[in-house]
Amino acid sequence: MLHHVLLASPPDSEAASRAYYADLLGLTEIPKPPALAARGGCWFRGPGYELHLGIESEFRPARKAHPAIRVPDLDALAERLAAAGHQVRIDDELPGFRRFYADDPHGNRLEFVQPIEEEWPLGDGLIVRRARAAEVGTIIALLRDDPLGRNREADASDEAGYADAFVQIDRDPNQLLAVVEDEGRIVGTCQLTFIAGLSRRGALRMIIEAVRVAAELRGRGLGGRLIGWAIERARERGAGLVQLTTDKSRVDAHRFYERLGFVASHEGMKLQLEPRS
Template sequence: MGDLEIRAATAEDLPAIVAMLADDPLGAQRESLDDLTPYETALERLAADPNQHVVVAVRDGRVIGTLQLTIIPGLSHKGATRALIEAVRIHTDERGSGLGSRLIEWAIDTARRLGCRMVQLTSDKTRTDAHRFYARLGFTASHEGFKLSL
């Protein structure tokens, strides 16, 4: 099965990342492999920001998972720093293999190492399988989220 490596994403990883982002009904509506330019620009901006960590999980030279971890310094909770997990995706062939848990464990360990006191994430209300997954990992649905498209 090969060893799993979790490392910083590179521009060469973008086709695999975007394919995973697009591989569900929600992502298929908003992601496209037709033009990687906006993703390349975004990854350059993310890579230049020390509070952003976009990683891929690679096994046998193949990108099979990804997530973004954002470190957010704050004033609330006595100036606590928190971490935000976003864009967690696992390749279809790897779902149910434990890879998602490994990626989330990586994010939690990294957040702890960087001095965060809390890890949070959001998940679309329609992703009920993901909600069960996060609950199994100890996350609680403690807040209601809101978005405003600009």
């Protein structure tokens, strides 16, 4: 697992580094250990990685060697950099990704990439795809649109925790937060989690959570098609078990999952943890 990437920067360049990496790219500056702080430079943290800027007295920018940073919205970042006067160089030669190159304020080459979204047809013009950061509010609205969800979920506009959680989910290769799209409108969602374990002879299992369909489309078979799509993703990954939990009060949901072949084989238990003060 990669912990951090180190880039060189010229003496007295910390202010320019902070303006670029923190203000423009949105990375979080982290303090350097006291023993290293006297050397100058800046350290930053992004989703799942750290990027360190170290001072070199005889600095020369890295024009070829570079880090590639995965971002959730390549177009928005390109617009932000261009508006700040940083040239963006588009390059579409990497299969499966959109990308561009840009230079940091010291001339170091950086690559920014975004995976090309895979789409799965559900029929009737509906598609399933990976959720985007801008859709978190719409997904939370779907989660809130039932008696249990209204008590559990907050208004997404009031909760920074939802945005933070999306970043964690989106960067995890064992998580897939999916949405169902109907002509540009989000009408369904679910979250898939793949878990490796030693039990059942080391079988990979997939958990289905947070299944929701827009109220006006319920009862039309969309939920069944969405679960069928999820099961196919489990087969593709070689999972030996698909499991889910459903609240004991959701009697209709129990019947729905039983019709799809799920068996109520276990008693589920949960322990609610309160935040530490």
